[in-house]
Amino acid sequence: MANITKISPLAPASFPDLPAIKGARFATVEAGVRYAGRTDVMLAVLDPGTTIAGVFTRSSTRAAPVLDCQTKLGGAPDQSAAILVNSGNANAFTGKHGVASVKAITQAVAQATGTPEGRVFTSSTGVIGEALPHDRVVAKLDALNSSLSETAIEAAAQAIMTTDTFAKGAKASVTIDGQTVNIAGIAKGSGMIAPDMATMLVYVFTDAVYDQGKLQTLVAGLSDKTFNCITVDSDTSTSDSLLMAATGASRVDATGNGDFADALHAVMQDLAHQVVKDGEGATKFVEIAVTGATSDKDAHTHAMAIANSPLVKTAIAGEDPNWGRVVMAVGKSGAPADRDTLSIWFGDVLVADKGWVSPDYVEADAAALMKEQDIKVTVDIGMGDGSATVWTCDLTHGYIEINADYRS
Amino acid sequence: MANITKISPLAPASFPDLPAIKGARFATVEAGVRYAGRTDVMLAVLDPGTTIAGVFTRSSTRAAPVLDCQTKLGGAPDQSAAILVNSGNANAFTGKHGVASVKAITQAVAQATGTPEGRVFTSSTGVIGEALPHDRVVAKLDALNSSLSETAIEAAAQAIMTTDTFAKGAKASVTIDGQTVNIAGIAKGSGMIAPDMATMLVYVFTDAVYDQGKLQTLVAGLSDKTFNCITVDSDTSTSDSLLMAATGASRVDATGNGDFADALHAVMQDLAHQVVKDGEGATKFVEIAVTGATSDKDAHTHAMAIANSPLVKTAIAGEDPNWGRVVMAVGKSGAPADRDTLSIWFGDVLVADKGWVSPDYVEADAAALMKEQDIKVTVDIGMGDGSATVWTCDLTHGYIEINADYRS
Numbered sequence: 001m002a003n004i005t006k007i008s009p010l011a012p013a014s015f016p017d018l019p020a021i022k023g024a025r026f027a028t029v030e031a032g033v034r035y036a037g038r039t040d041v042m043l044a045v046l047d048p049g050t051t052i053a054g055v056f057t058r059s060s061t062r063a064a065p066v067l068d069c070q071t072k073l074g075g076a077p078d079q080s081a082a083i084l085v086n087s088g089n090a091n092a093f094t095g096k097h098g099v100a101s102v103k104a105i106t107q108a109v110a111q112a113t114g115t116p117e118g119r120v121f122t123s124s125t126g127v128i129g130e131a132l133p134h135d136r137v138v139a140k141l142d143a144l145n146s147s148l149s150e151t152a153i154e155a156a157a158q159a160i161m162t163t164d165t166f167a168k169g170a171k172a173s174v175t176i177d178g179q180t181v182n183i184a185g186i187a188k189g190s191g192m193i194a195p196d197m198a199t200m201l202v203y204v205f206t207d208a209v210y211d212q213g214k215l216q217t218l219v220a221g222l223s224d225k226t227f228n229c230i231t232v233d234s235d236t237s238t239s240d241s242l243l244m245a246a247t248g249a250s251r252v253d254a255t256g257n258g259d260f261a262d263a264l265h266a267v268m269q270d271l272a273h274q275v276v277k278d279g280e281g282a283t284k285f286v287e288i289a290v291t292g293a294t295s296d297k298d299a300h301t302h303a304m305a306i307a308n309s310p311l312v313k314t315a316i317a318g319e320d321p322n323w324g325r326v327v328m329a330v331g332k333s334g335a336p337a338d339r340d341t342l343s344i345w346f347g348d349v350l351v352a353d354k355g356w357v358s359p360d361y362v363e364a365d366a367a368a369l370m371k372e373q374d375i376k377v378t379v380d381i382g383m384g385d386g387s388a389t390v391w392t393c394d395l396t397h398g399y400i401e402i403n404a405d406y407r408s
Numbered sequence: 409m410a411n412i413t414k415i416s417p418l419a420p421a422s423f424p425d426l427p428a429i430k431g432a433r434f435a436t437v438e439a440g441v442r443y444a445g446r447t448d449v450m451l452a453v454l455d456p457g458t459t460i461a462g463v464f465t466r467s468s469t470r471a472a473p474v475l476d477c478q479t480k481l482g483g484a485p486d487q488s489a490a491i492l493v494n495s496g497n498a499n500a501f502t503g504k505h506g507v508a509s510v511k512a513i514t515q516a517v518a519q520a521t522g523t524p525e526g527r528v529f530t531s532s533t534g535v536i537g538e539a540l541p542h543d544r545v546v547a548k549l550d551a552l553n554s555s556l557s558e559t560a561i562e563a564a565a566q567a568i569m570t571t572d573t574f575a576k577g578a579k580a581s582v583t584i585d586g587q588t589v590n591i592a593g594i595a596k597g598s599g600m601i602a603p604d605m606a607t608m609l610v611y612v613f614t615d616a617v618y619d620q621g622k623l624q625t626l627v628a629g630l631s632d633k634t635f636n637c638i639t640v641d642s643d644t645s646t647s648d649s650l651l652m653a654a655t656g657a658s659r660v661d662a663t664g665n666g667d668f669a670d671a672l673h674a675v676m677q678d679l680a681h682q683v684v685k686d687g688e689g690a691t692k693f694v695e696i697a698v699t700g701a702t703s704d705k706d707a708h709t710h711a712m713a714i715a716n717s718p719l720v721k722t723a724i725a726g727e728d729p730n731w732g733r734v735v736m737a738v739g740k741s742g743a744p745a746d747r748d749t750l751s752i753w754f755g756d757v758l759v760a761d762k763g764w765v766s767p768d769y770v771e772a773d774a775a776a777l778m779k780e781q782d783i784k785v786t787v788d789i790g791m792g793d794g795s796a797t798v799w800t801c802d803l804t805h806g807y808i809e810i811n812a813d814y815r816s
Contacts, residue, residue, distance in 0.1 A: 061739030061747045093735045093747060095764035128732025129765055238739050310718070310803075311811055318812030324536025327501045331469030331646050339469045339501060356503035357537055395718075397808050403719055404726030404804070 008190075010277035010285050010373065010393070011166040018153050018171050018184040021205040023047035023247025025148035028159040029140045033133060034088030034126060039159035041137055043144040044083040044203065045113050050247045051077045051212035052121070053219040055227075057240035063092030065122045066241055068102045072118055077212055081119040082109050083203060083243055084137070085160050087188070091124040091132040092238040101134040112141040123201050123241045125188065126162050153205075157186035160201055163402060164190045164278050170270035172263035174208075179252045181208040181260070185267045189275040200227060200275055202242040204267060208254035210246035218261060219244045226268040229300070229390040230276050231307050276391045281398025284316050286375045286391065293386035298335035300388040302381065305333030313395035316375055321366030323351045326379060341382025346370065354382065418685035418693050418781065418801070419574040426561050426579050426592040429613040431455035431655025433556035436567040437548045441541060442496030442534060447567035449545055451552040452491040452611065453521050458655045459485045459620035460529070461627040463635075465648035471500030473530045474649055476510045480526055485620055489527040490517050491651055492545070493568050493609060495596070499532040499540040500646040509542040520549040531609050531649045533596065534570050561613075565594035568609055571810060572598045572686050578678035580671035582616075587660045589616040589668070593675045597683040608635060608683055610650040612675060616662035618654035626669060627652045634676040637708070637798040638684045639715045684799045689806025692724050694799065695784045701794035706743035708796035710789065713741030721803035724783055729774030731759045734787060749790025754778065762790065 024046050028039040046052075054073050056066050084105060091098045102122060110117040124132060157167035168187040173180050189200035210218075223242060244264075246254075254260035277285055288306050293299035306312055309329040315322035323344045330337045340355035347369040350358045369375070432454050436447040454460075462481050464474050492513060499506045510530060518525040532540060565575040576595040581588050597608035618626075631650060652672075654662075662668035685693055696714050701707035714720055717737040723730035731752045738745045748763035755777040758766045777783070 057739075059736070059739035060741075060745040061735050061750070090732075093732060093750075093760070093763065095748060095762075097764065128735060129760065238736055310807070314808055314811035317808065320812070324498075324501060327469050327536060328467070328646055331465075331467035333468075337468040340503060342469070342501075352501065352537065354503075355501065356505065395808065396812070397805055399718070400722055400725065400803065400805050400808060403722035404728070 007165045008278045008282055010282055012274065015154055015157070015167050016169050016171055018169050019173065019182040020150040021182055021184050021247060022150070022207040023050060023249030024205045024245065025150050026152035026156045027144040027147040027149065028152065028155045029144050031086065031136045031140045033086050033136055039155065040087045041140060041144065042085050042156040042159040043109070043148070044156065045115070045148055046081040046245050047247050047249060048080050049077055050081050050245050051210055051215050052081060053212070053216040053244045055220055055223045055242040057238060059238045061093060061238050063090055063124065063239045064094065064098035064102045065091055065124050066239060068106070069121045069241060072121060073216070074212070075118050079119060080113065080115045081245065082113050082115045083121045084109050085123045085201060086137055087160050087162050088126040089124055089130060089132045090126050090128050090239045092128040094129065094131055097131045101132040104134045105137055108138040108141050112145045121243055123239065125160065125201055125239055128238060153184055153186060160188040162188065163280060164188050166278060168271055168274040168278070170267045170274070172267050174254065174260045174263045176252050176254055176257055176260065179250065181206060181250045181252050181254055183263055183267050185271050187271040187275055190278040190280050200240045202227065202271055204244045204264070206246050207248070207250040208246050208252055208260060209248040211255045214255050215244060215246055218264065222265050222268050225265065226272040230272045231304060231390065231392050273391060276393050279393035280402040281396040282393030283396055284373060284375050284394040286316055286377065286393060287389060288392065289376065289378045289389045290381065291378070291387045292380040292382045292384060294336045294384040295386040296388055297386070299386040300390070301335040302330050302333045302337065302379065303388045303390040305329045306377065306379065307390050307392035310395055313392070316370070317394035317396045319367070319370040321346050321351065321363065321370050326377060330379060336383060337381055338383060343380040343382060345378040347376055415573045416686045416690055418690055420682065423562055423565070423575050424577050424579055426577050427581065427590040428558040429590055429592050429655060430558070430615040431458060431657030432613045432653065433558050434560035434564045435552040435555040435557065436560065436563045437552050439494065439544045439548045441494050441544055447563065448495045449548060449552065450493050450564040450567040451517070451556070452564065453523070453556055454489040454653050455655050455657060456488050457485055458489050458653050459618055459623050460489055461620065461624040461652045463628055463631045463650045465646060467646045469501060469646050471498055471532065471647045472502065472506035472510045473499055473532050474647060476514065477529045477649060480529060481624070482620070483526050487527060488521065488523045489653065490521050490523045491529045491611060492517050493531045494545055495568050495570050496534040497532055497538060497540045498534050498536050498647045500536040502537065502539055505539045509540040512542045513545055516546040516549050520553045529651055531647065533568065533609055533647055536646060561592055561594060568596040570596065571688060572596050574686060576679055576682040576686070578675045578682070580675050582662065582668045582671045584660050584662055584665055584668065587658065589614060589658045589660050589662055591671055591675050593679050595679040595683055598686040598688050608648045610635065610679055612652045612672070614654050615656070615658040616654050616660055616668060617656040619663045622663050623652060623654055626672065630673050630676050633673065634680040638680045639712060639798065639800050681799060684801050687801035688810045689804040690801030691804055692802040693782050694724055694801060695797060696800065697784065697786045697797045698789065699786070699795045700788040700790045700792060702744045702792040703794040704796055705794070707794040708798070709743040710738050710741045710745065710787065711796045711798040713737045714785065714787065715798050715800035718803055721800070724778070725802035725804045727775070727778040729754045729759065729771065729778050734785060738787060744791060745789055746791060751788040751790065753786040755784050
């Protein structure tokens with residue numbers, strides 16, 4: 001693994017002060033799965049009554065823990081639940097051994113925490129194709145269970161990191177009928193990020209009461225607007241997982257509440273943006289907004305084609321307002337476009353107006369904008385009402401450094 | 409534009425000694441379109457009777473010269489024909505100005521060479537979105553026309569280069585009924601290369617007689633097996649064009665001849681491989697062969713997903729036999745795959761056998777292979793009979809250097 005020592009220049013100043021979520025307790029440990037001298041396993045135990053929703057990678061080579069989680073969604077929430085995550089080894093493409101590792105871990109977690117095995121969810125992140133030394137995880141379960149704490153969520157965010165250069169957290173609180181409910185989320189992910197949930201693990205907790213089926217619908221819909229709208233390198237992981245747990249410990253029912261949905265959206269968007277801001281080698285945070293497409297889906301297709309274009313991403317790294325590459329990306333996306341109705345802005349600067357460079361365009365204006373850390377590119381297709389916004393980062397030497405030397 | 413001084417380490421030792429093609433004459437000139445101190449315009453004039461076929465980018469933001477060429481295919485071959493190409497400016501996304509530039513150039517070529525305007529084909533390659541100073545080209549037409557020569561094809565290959573680090577040529581000869589016909593082709597292209605003919609210009613000439621309609625079918629079919637099977641960075645240009653001219657000057661009819669088709673295939677594949685070998689920053693030439701897919705189309709989808717994956721390409725740059733990333737790319741491709749029937753070879757080394765690391769695999773064997781300049785990755789999906797082979801290069805610091813500083 002490359003030796004990542006430099007924190008992303010786009011990192012937030014500090015990890016947020018996440019609220020304790022009643023009904024959710026956390027613990028971490030150094031199990032030595034792969035890394036030495038750092039925590040690499042986190043356990044979350046959730047009180048009986050917790051409803052759980054999940055969204056997972058659509059890769060056809062999904063890892064064993066993902067397949068196991070998918071079978072467990074929708075179980076009755078009457079008993080406790082647990083989430084165990086290890087970093088360093090993805091337990092992906094490990095055949096029968098992978099399935100056996102998941103079984104060994106979920107059984108051990110169930111036993112240590114008194115949770116039914118059908119309510120034990122696991123994730124693994126790290127190298128693909130090597131057997132997970134699950135005994136190292138199992139050996140630590142009693143220690144984990146005996147150190148559970150409502151305040152250890154920041155430590156949990158640290159334990160799940162791989163090539164991440166900073167731990168990721170976000171929070172919100174909502175007042176419903178005069179009572180406050182809290183939301184706290186953590187995430188990991190820095191490369192192999194693209195729609196379908198890329199190498200990203202996300203865990204969001206709330207003390208609100210939320211109907212399990214409706215929570216699943218809410219979380220899936222918000223994922224499409226947040227985690228499925230980010231890309232670092234177009235690559236998609238075999239292990240991406242988002243789990244949302246509503247403990248209900250506040251006794252305040254948020255089911256169907258619009259303010260709660262907005263707050264959860266904000267938390268998920270914040271975490272998604274933090275993943276992009278930790279994109280391998282990233283020096284710029286880039287928002288791509290597409291309007292005027294023939295449908296929202298076509299707008300998303302155009303936006304992702306721009307966001308995934310190596311030529312667009314290297315131009316942004318070079319602080320070059322190279323709008324010709326944006327035209328190229330729209331042209332190759334496969335969604336309908338018409339060269340002569342296409343307009344492009346960098347920030348507020350109209351660069352291309354209906355198929356030709358704007359008469360008022362002064363390259364120095366756009367070039368100055370490109371020196372900012374946050375870049376916004378807006379494209380109007382000029383054909384319809386479809387729109388979409390996605391987020392990405394630039395493509396730099398740092399990406400090559402990290403990925404040409406990850407495993408050797 | 410970045411200052412490219414280093415020739416690709418994958419370049420052939422020298423430009424091939426291309427045969428003169430009777431009925432085809434070439435000239436080049438320094439027109440100062442954008443570059444100084446080098447030729448940047450080439451003219452080819454083809455004798456009456458020449459049949460012409462063409463394949464073009466499918467980008468929805470195609471450049472004006474491409475749109476013009478597409479309208480001209482299929483014209484009667486009784487009179488002479490001409491091909492004019494400039495480098496330095498792509499005349500793409502230039503609106504009405506772009507159309508006017510094409511008109512000005514084709515009219516001037518027609519006048520200077522005595523060719524009907526409907527048989528004058530043009531291509532432009534270089535920066536997008538800036539007006540083509542076509543007067544500079546027009547001013548050189550008489551000089552070009554008066555210096556036409558059957559032996560200037562290598563000079564033509566040089567005049568059309570942009571970020572190319574070497575001129576690209578290939579040849580073949582075929583004996584038909586005891587008589588020899590020759591094929592000679594030139595190409596340019598080094599980045600923005602992906603299916604749909606990316607930033608690639610290709611011109612192939614033969615002195616064989618070939619029925620125009622059947623030539624179009626032959627060339628389109630061979631493009632799908634050659635130029636549409638290469639990728640440097642997944643980006644697709646607005647200007648890609650392949651033109652094939654059969655002058656018929658040998659009076660030998662090659663229409664439907666299998667040896668001729670094989671020879672043309674070899675020339676087109678050689679040129680396609682040279683484009684990959686000049687991929688921006690390339691240090692490795694990579695063949696991806698997929699077998700056992702549910703169809704040839706699905707095999708191609710898997711192969712391109714592997715070939716376009718930044719994580720696979722950086723692993724190859726780092727000489728890391730990271731087959732986990734190959735699994736990841738297959739998983740995200742969208743074509744059917746089953747983790748437990750998937751096998752992967754690096755060169756002849758079986759790395760993964762039906763969903764799990766091969767028991768005989770020794771990483772040192774694969775690691776040694778990765779140090780070679782030519783890398784072959786074979787993936788058997790294990791589900792059907794579909795197969796496909798594509799070619800790409802690695803993703804290195806050189807790519808970032810070239811593309812983060814192309815236009816500023």
